[in-house]
Amino acid sequence: MWQRIKNKYHFIKGHLANKIYKSPGKKLICIGVTGTDGKTTTATMIYTVLKNAGYKTALITTVSAIIEDHVFDTGFHVSTPDAFALQSYLKRALDAGVTHVVLEVTSHSLDQYRVLGIPFKVGVLTNISREHLDYHKSMENYMLAKGKLLKAAQVAILNKDDGSYSFFKEHIGRKKVVTYARSLEADVTPQDISLPQTIPGDFNVSNMLAATAACFALGIDRAVIEAGLKRVSLPEGRFEVVYDSDFKVIIDFAHTPNSLEQLLQTVKKTTKGKITHVFGCAGKRDRGKRGPMGEVSARYADRIILTAEDPRDEKIHDINAMIKKGMKGHTDIQEIESRTEAIFYAITHAGKGDTVLLTGKGHEKSMNFGNGETPWNEHEEVYKILKENGKN
Numbered sequence: 344m345w346q347r348i349k350n351k352y353h354f355i356k357g358h359l360a361n362k363i364y365k366s367p368g369k370k371l372i373c374i375g376v377t378g379t380d381g382k383t384t385t386a387t388m389i390y391t392v393l394k395n396a397g398y399k400t401a402l403i404t405t406v407s408a409i410i411e412d413h414v415f416d417t418g419f420h421v422s423t424p425d426a427f428a429l430q431s432y433l434k435r436a437l438d439a440g441v442t443h444v445v446l447e448v449t450s451h452s453l454d455q456y457r458v459l460g461i462p463f464k465v466g467v468l469t470n471i472s473r474e475h476l477d478y479h480k481s482m483e484n485y486m487l488a489k490g491k492l493l494k495a496a497q498v499a500i501l502n503k504d505d506g507s508y509s510f511f512k513e514h515i516g517r518k519k520v521v522t523y524a525r526s527l528e529a530d531v532t533p534q535d536i537s538l539p540q541t542i543p544g545d546f547n548v549s550n551m552l553a554a555t556a557a558c559f560a561l562g563i564d565r566a567v568i569e570a571g572l573k574r575v576s577l578p579e580g581r582f583e584v585v586y587d588s589d590f591k592v593i594i595d596f597a598h599t600p601n602s603l604e605q606l607l608q609t610v611k612k613t614t615k616g617k618i619t620h621v622f623g624c625a626g627k628r629d630r631g632k633r634g635p636m637g638e639v640s641a642r643y644a645d646r647i648i649l650t651a652e653d654p655r656d657e658k659i660h661d662i663n664a665m666i667k668k669g670m671k672g673h674t675d676i677q678e679i680e681s682r683t684e685a686i687f688y689a690i691t692h693a694g695k696g697d698t699v700l701l702t703g704k705g706h707e708k709s710m711n712f713g714n715g716e717t718p719w720n721e722h723e724e725v726y727k728i729l730k731e732n733g734k735n
Contacts, residue, residue, distance in 0.1 A: 350455075357426040357459030364430035367437040368444070368461035374557055375448040375458070377492045378469030378502075380602040381550045382447045383578050385469055388554035390445045392571030396563055401436040404447040405596075406578050406706045408432050411439040416708075423452030426459065433461070443561075450488040451478065458492075465560050466496030467553050471507035472601035474629065490514045498560040500553060503529045521560050523552040531556040536565060539573045543582055543613070546605040551575075580705025582606065585725055586734065590616070590693040594721050596705025598625070598652075600635040603702060607643035616696030619689045620644035621682075622703050623652030624662050626713070633662065637669030644700070646675045646692075650685035652703040656713030682710070682719070687728050701725070 376386040383404045390402040390409075401410045403424065408415040410432065417424050423446065424432065436444055448466075452458055471486060486507060493499040493515045501508055503524035512520065523531040525548055536555050538548060551572055558568045577583065586592040593610065597603045603622075610618060620640050624633045640647055647670065649663040659680045670676060679685040682704075689699045701721060709716035729735065 353426075353455040353457070354459070357456035360426040360430040361460035363427070364434045366460045367430065367433040370437055371433060371441065372443045372561070373461050373463050374443065374445045374465045374467070374561070375461075375463045375492045375496065376445065376467045376469065376553075376557075377448045377450070377453070377489050378467075379472045379474045379599055380597075380605070381469040381546060381553070382449075383596075384547065384581050385467060385550045385553045385557075386445045386447045387578050388551060388572065388575050389467075389557050391575045392554060392558050392563065392568050393443050393445070393561075395571035395574055396567045398443045399439070399441045400443040400445065401432070401439075401441045402445050403429070403432055404578065406580075410436045410441065423447060423449045423457050426455075426457045429457055430460075448492050450485055453491040454478075454488045463492065463496040465498045465500060465557050466492040467500040467557050468493060468502060468505075468507070468511060469550065469553055470502055470505045470601065472599055474599050474632070486510060487514075494518075500556045500560065502549065502553065503527045504549065519560075521556045523549075523556040525549055525552065531559065536572075537569050539575070541573075542575065542577065544605065544609040546602075546609075547577075547582075578706065580707070580721070582609070583705075585722060586729055588734065589695050590697040590699065592690065592693075592699045592701070592725055592729070594701050594705060594725065596707075597702045600632055600639050603636060604639045604643075606702065607639065607700070610698055610700055611643050614696070614698040616694055616698070617645035618643060619646040619648065619693060619697065619699045621648045621650055621685050621689050621699065621701045623650050623654070623659065623682075624666055624703075625653040626655035626657030626662060626711075630665060633665040634669035637666035638671075639669075640666075641670040641673040646677070646689075647673065648677045648679055648685045648689055650679050650682045651710065651712075652682070653711040654713070655711050683724055683728075686721075686724055690725070690728050690734075691732060 376382050386404050393400040498519045500521050503522045522529040538551050580596045583594045597606045651659050704721045710719035
């Protein structure tokens with residue numbers, strides 16, 4: 344009953360936002376990117392290719408909204424903005440002469456009608472793994488929410504490497520589908536496009552292939568796509584090496600078991616020494632992923648430091664206890680509730696050739712301890728600690 348009332352409220356809100364701003368999305372070529380992991384990076388890649396191809400393009404993601412070189416903060420812990428904010432960004436883009444908009448589209452936004460009235464030309468799916476089950480309650484509901492973008496788009500871009508492929512291929516019915524894959528036969532594979540070698544990780548190969556498939560669907564030539572991909576800079580807090588001298592410090596937003604595994608596999612390959620992993624899990628969010636996050640970290644990291652990551656009004660120790668249930672047999676585990684102190688410990692105990700990996704916060708500029716948002720900047724904390732220890 345309550346869910347129906349909420350959905351009706353969100354529908355009315357989405358409808359009003361369209362009415363007030365006169366549905367600007369209908370006059371734009373809109374590309375939506377959804378999935379569990381890689382949305383921000385894939386959207387950024389598509390945006391970079393389109394801009395490099397000469398199209399006036401806007402980008403709206405977890406990190407920010409970029410419209411004609413103006414950068415707007417989309418808010419705390421937000422991937423797809425509120426319906427009114429989103430329509431205002433689209434109106435601003437239209438007024439600025441933008442023709443293409445690349446949007447990061449979350450399951451929440453699809454379920455809550457935030458993207459109502461946007462006729463997507465292309466809908467891209469990156470991958471599906473467990474996430475947001477505190478909200479969706481089941482994987483089926485989560486996937487059905489993601490599927491709304493693919494059903495609505497003129498062209499659906501699907502990942503044949505992902506276990507969700509068959510579900511979505513059947514779910515979206517008879518419509519134009521472009522597939523991509525790293526290791527299977529598909530419409531777009533690494534053999535069809537020359538990918539830059541400067542972007543690390545197999546997961547980013549998948550992201551580049553997804554972006555390539557989307558751009559092919561928009562009629563962009565291969566040579567133009569290749570040139571655009573060479574100009575891609577990863578978004579803030581996505582495999583971001585912020586210190587690389589006697590040891591490395593990497594900041595990444597990874598906060599699901601799948602994204603963490605993909606990230607740690609890549610870090611393991613590029614680390615000569617030991618890996619120290621600093622992370623936690625968000626409070627009042629999907630508790631079922633905490634143990635699997637711990638299991639993944641324990642498989643790859645040599646030292647683990649559990650700390651605060653938006654605990655909200657849950658006790659950090661209780662969250663960490665659930666993470667530790669997945670860390671059977673791992674002996675080097677520290678619990679340091681203060682994230683600043685955890686980072687300090689990790690950096691001051693790093694040896695030559697080691698990697699300090701900080702995950703879960705990435706680009707975010709706040710931390711939630713249950714009493715609203717407290718300013719937090721992972722980058723500033725790292726730089727301050729490095730400077731204090733003579734690592735300029």
